[in-house]
Amino acid sequence: MSTGALQSKRVSPAERREWWLFLLLVGPNILLFAIFTYWPLLYNGYLSFVRWDMLAPVKMWVGLDNYRFLFSQPEFQLILFNTFYFTIASVLLTIVLGLLMALLLNQSLRGRNAVRSIVFSPVMLSGAAIGIVWIYIFDPRYGLIDALLGFIGLNSPNWLLDGAWAMPAVIIVHVWKTIGYAVVIYLAGLQAIPRELYEAVVVDGGGAWSRFRAVTLPGLSPVVFFLVLTTVLTSFQSFDIIKVMTNGGPVNATTTLVFYLYEEGFVAFNAGRAGVASVLLFGLMFAFTLVQMRYEDRSVHYA
Amino acid sequence: MTSATHLVQESKQTSTKVSKSATTHWVGHQQSLVGRTAAYLGLTLCVLLIGLPVYWMISGAFKTPQEIYSVPPTWIPSQPTLASFPKAWNSAPFGRYYINSFIVTLFGSGFEVFFAVTSAYAFAFLRFPGKRYVFLLLLAALMVPVQVTILPNYLTVARFGWINTYQGIIIPGASVAYGTFLLRQYYRTLPTEIMDAARVDGAGHVRTLVSVVTPLAKPAIVSFALLSIVAKWNEFLWPLIVTNTKEMRVLPIGIYWLMVEEGTIDWGVVMAGTIFVVLPVLIVFLYAQRYIVDGIAAGAVKG
Numbered sequence: 001m002s003t004g005a006l007q008s009k010r011v012s013p014a015e016r017r018e019w020w021l022f023l024l025l026v027g028p029n030i031l032l033f034a035i036f037t038y039w040p041l042l043y044n045g046y047l048s049f050v051r052w053d054m055l056a057p058v059k060m061w062v063g064l065d066n067y068r069f070l071f072s073q074p075e076f077q078l079i080l081f082n083t084f085y086f087t088i089a090s091v092l093l094t095i096v097l098g099l100l101m102a103l104l105l106n107q108s109l110r111g112r113n114a115v116r117s118i119v120f121s122p123v124m125l126s127g128a129a130i131g132i133v134w135i136y137i138f139d140p141r142y143g144l145i146d147a148l149l150g151f152i153g154l155n156s157p158n159w160l161l162d163g164a165w166a167m168p169a170v171i172i173v174h175v176w177k178t179i180g181y182a183v184v185i186y187l188a189g190l191q192a193i194p195r196e197l198y199e200a201v202v203v204d205g206g207g208a209w210s211r212f213r214a215v216t217l218p219g220l221s222p223v224v225f226f227l228v229l230t231t232v233l234t235s236f237q238s239f240d241i242i243k244v245m246t247n248g249g250p251v252n253a254t255t256t257l258v259f260y261l262y263e264e265g266f267v268a269f270n271a272g273r274a275g276v277a278s279v280l281l282f283g284l285m286f287a288f289t290l291v292q293m294r295y296e297d298r299s300v301h302y303a
Numbered sequence: 304m305t306s307a308t309h310l311v312q313e314s315k316q317t318s319t320k321v322s323k324s325a326t327t328h329w330v331g332h333q334q335s336l337v338g339r340t341a342a343y344l345g346l347t348l349c350v351l352l353i354g355l356p357v358y359w360m361i362s363g364a365f366k367t368p369q370e371i372y373s374v375p376p377t378w379i380p381s382q383p384t385l386a387s388f389p390k391a392w393n394s395a396p397f398g399r400y401y402i403n404s405f406i407v408t409l410f411g412s413g414f415e416v417f418f419a420v421t422s423a424y425a426f427a428f429l430r431f432p433g434k435r436y437v438f439l440l441l442l443a444a445l446m447v448p449v450q451v452t453i454l455p456n457y458l459t460v461a462r463f464g465w466i467n468t469y470q471g472i473i474i475p476g477a478s479v480a481y482g483t484f485l486l487r488q489y490y491r492t493l494p495t496e497i498m499d500a501a502r503v504d505g506a507g508h509v510r511t512l513v514s515v516v517t518p519l520a521k522p523a524i525v526s527f528a529l530l531s532i533v534a535k536w537n538e539f540l541w542p543l544i545v546t547n548t549k550e551m552r553v554l555p556i557g558i559y560w561l562m563v564e565e566g567t568i569d570w571g572v573v574m575a576g577t578i579f580v581v582l583p584v585l586i587v588f589l590y591a592q593r594y595i596v597d598g599i600a601a602g603a604v605k606g
Contacts, residue, residue, distance in 0.1 A: 018429045021508055025425040026437065029418040032478035033444045040455035041447060047454065054458075104345045115346050117592055119353050124588050124595070126537040128555035129577040132562045133360040136570050144359045147376045176356065181599065188600040237448045240539040244559055258450045265454040266544055274454050282451045289446040 041282065047275030054269045066272040075252060076260075083256040086171060087235040093175045094231050095224065098182030103216070105183065106190045116187070120180035127177065131244030134173045135160065163253040166246050170254050173241050178234060182227050189223035190216070222295075229292040236285060257281050363574035364388070371570045391575035394565065399550060400557040401579075403469075404536060407553055411473050411535040416528045419482030420520075424512045426483065427490040428498070438487075444480040449541060457544055471545045472553070476538070482527045485601060489523035490516060526598030529591050533584055554580045 048066055050059040070076045101119060105112050122130065137144040138159040146156035159169040197215045206214065239258050242248060248255035248263065255263070257277055265274035363371060365383040391397070425431070426438055456475050457466075465471030493516065501515045517524065539555045546552055552560065558580050562573055588595065 015430050019431050022425045022429040022431040025421040029422045029478045036456055036475040037444045037447050037452060040452035043455040101349055107342060109342055109346055115349055118350055121588060124533050124584050125581045126555045128539050128559050129580040132558060132573060132577050133356060136363060137356055137359055141374055142372055142376050150375055184596055184599050237450050278451050285448060286446055
């Protein structure tokens with residue numbers, strides 16, 4: 001009461017009008033987030049403690065049963081393993097191959113702008129459409145990969161129907177589709193390294209390798225860190241490629257946490273288990289994003 | 304063209320000029336014939352790695368059914384035919400899919416851009432008690448991926464009676480955190496003199512936003528709009544869940560079902576269908592590549 005009176009004395013009508021305008025401009029945006037982003041987070045937490053088929057009028061409170069059940073299932077352990085397999089392999093490939101491509105495309109070569117466009121273009125394409133194209137490419141009899149392996153006298157594995165090859169296949173597609181993003185970020189980072197630093201190494205008689213070791217790599221380290229975190233997050237979320245190419249199979253070989261969440265929610269109608277998967281997925285993403293934000297506060301000064 | 308956008312473009316040109324001379328300086332003076340050959344080989348390898356799958360999609364769409372199923376596969380269609388395109392168009396209601404994708408993208412991105420432009424203005428230029436915390440609340444939404452919210456949002460949308468409707472597809476994703484953040488950063492780099500001049504001329508906030516800030520921020524707004532359009536066009540998981548009739552499917556969902564229903568029957572038809580999905584985005588990309596790449600780099604390497 002008293003603070004309100006105090007404020008109304010100090011605040012000018014002009015500022016008061018700014019408050020209203022602020023609410024008008026920001027309000028709808030925040031309101032939609034409240035309904036479709038923040039509320040779902042809380043509701044997921046609740047769902048993870050109930051048993052419910054998404055139809056029955058009552059949800060049965062089961063406490064930690066869903067959590068206990070899932071973590072005791074070998075199937076769920078496989079899903080967690082798949083999630084990390086997919087994520088770690090995708091991140092490593094993207095970080096290393098992306099750097100190699102960016103270093104190449106940062107040189108003054110004829111046609112490099114066209115190549116940059118080509119490398120970036122898959123980022124823009126529908127994951128569903130791309131996944132379908134790659135099913136055709138992986139086809140062991142009529143596919144592109146088989147044709148390429150034929151040159152060196154090898155036969156194509158039955159990629160998508162073989163439990164050992166299905167995961168590498170979806171990882172290849174995911175990396176193929178997202179690497180252009182990493183290349184763009186690397187190139188921006190490379191442009192930001194002051195060229196005097198390179199000149200200093202040249203004056204000291206250093207070659208290409210010492211330029212890379214002494215200047216490029218340290219200069220890029222914040223970019224690498226940023227990319228590791230963003231690619232971890234995109235890999236955790238990858239859905240369309242897996243849905244289209246393998247539907248999580250064969251026998252769960254490509255079922256990741258996101259895919260499991262979708263299956264339990266919208267195929268098996270098991271809201272409680274989908275709730276647990278949502279909570280876990282959010283927990284993982286939240287932890288990684290916190291790390292990213294801490295880092296961004298500290299070290300991105302160079303742009 | 305306003306002088307400000309002109310200025311932005313000019314500075315961009317000089318910056319590419321500088322970086323180009325920088326690279327020639329430290330790469331050019333010592334590179335041997337072997338080095339250059341290796342670099343061009345690497346460039347070719349990049350083009351093949353990223354480009355071949357796209358080529359495989361296109362060449363597949365132009366092959367006759369007999370040729371598609373020949374072993375070993377052919378590299379260039381021996382009797383190129385357009386027959387797969389009308390076959391694909393007639394095997395699913397692609398006309399309807401295009402209309403749906405167009406509506407969902409237009410309104411989905413329209414909302415995002417509108418909310419980003421207005422919210423960013425409020426955060427950059429208006430006073431509000433605790434504005435910092437409201438901004439943090441908005442940024443927190445960046446940590447919550449769509450995948451985590453699908454189950455509760457499905458229930459909410461069902462309660463609104465929006466299952467299988469345009470508003471059901473569009474509204475849950477209409478609010479925007481990333482774009483707000485991006486534009487707020489850009490607004491803050493605008494010259495304050497121009498804002499002051501508008502104030503002196505007696506322009507209120509709404510007029511300043513519409514006729515001063517928006518034109519000046521056009522490059523950033525266009526970048527974000529393009530990223531948003533591409534994301535909405537390609538969106539897969541949410542439209543997959545929230546639609547349940549053929550008539551409401553968007554293109555990525557339509558092509559997925561086309562593949563499920565006739566995938567192994569005729570790859571030529573399915574490849575023609577995937578071209579229907581990716582072609583509009585590829586055309587946008589060819590015309591507006593610079594804006595898109597700038598938008599992505601700006602999000603990562605912020606000032």
